[in-house]
């Protein structure tokens with residue numbers, strides 16, 4: 001079986017974990033501090049605050065910006081459900097807008113009509129590792145005095161106009177779940193270049209504590225462990241190599257498939273890191289079965305637009321039917337693109353897809 005994703009954990013990660021185990025400091029210690037410094041530096045932000053998951057990164061990122069009950073956050077219709085549920089966890093309402101046909105990301109033209117006097121933030125998602133079209137969103141948020149939050153949970157290292165995503169909005173949010181381009185096991189991080197936001201984030205993630213028993217605000221326990229941070233430091237050192245391999249695998253897949261199926265595109269201002277390599281086909285069910293018989297893992301990310309996810313019904317606002325997201329949710333199929341693939345694996349994937357679609 002060729003898996004759709006595969007975390008690559010080597011002897012370096014294992015040695016880093018053993019070192020922490022022997023140190024006696026297992027959580028929120030020196031490895032977390034070192035990981036935060038290295039990750040902020042990599043992204044090009046002044047601060048990174050490590051937390052326990054990508055969902056927590058979004059939730060605390062929004063809270064640190066003052067998002068809460070009675071406010072709205074604009075999100076794209078085509079994304080993982082946590083983009084919207086993390087908004088709801090703050091007490092705010094997600095407002096769902098459609099996405100673009102080519103990038104699969106938030107359509108900037110759909111954002112302005114969705115803004116009300118409750119709107120506090122706009123949160124594009126850099127879906128599958130392709131940056132959202134940030135230019136018009138940066139301008140709009142500046143004009144309307146809204147916070148711009150990046151859900152970069154799938155896009156570690158991707159670039160928009162040469163800048164790494166997570167350094168463009170007021171806040172960037174990342175997940176280090178095992179299937180991501182880099183992992184810490186579980187974990188997340190918030191990046192920001194605004195010192196007051198960073199300070200609020202540090203308080204929010206640890207009981208509001210500014211020092212021993214000095215509670216500055218209401219806070220939570222959203223800490224990262226030193227075990228996770230130690231894995232993250234090693235993985236961060238490998239990230240550019242992993243992303244290069246993903247880009248190379250994607251170009252081999254595109255060369256082998258573009259004449260038989262709609263392959264992913266890369267906008268001229270974007271550097272895609274291919275968290276997913278996602279094709280579109282009207283015969284998804286047939287291709288899915290065929291790949292299964294050929295022992296090739298594939299995935300549907302995502303089978304429904306957020307506007308049709310039952311747990312969001314009545315809780316999110318949908319100003320306009322997201323027709324592009326609906327179409328994508330019927331047609332997308334992600335193929336293996338991870339750095340663990342061999343050239344023979346890629347050849348098998350190409351042959352299997354061609355065998356069905358030709």
Ligand SMILES: Cc1ncc(COP(=O)(O)O)c(C=O)c1O
Nearest residue numbers: 053054055080082083153175177
């Ligand atoms: C776009 C997006 N947002 C948020 C999340 C949530 O991250 P986590 O699973 O680490 O909580 C994910 C994770 O899959 C994601 O893909």
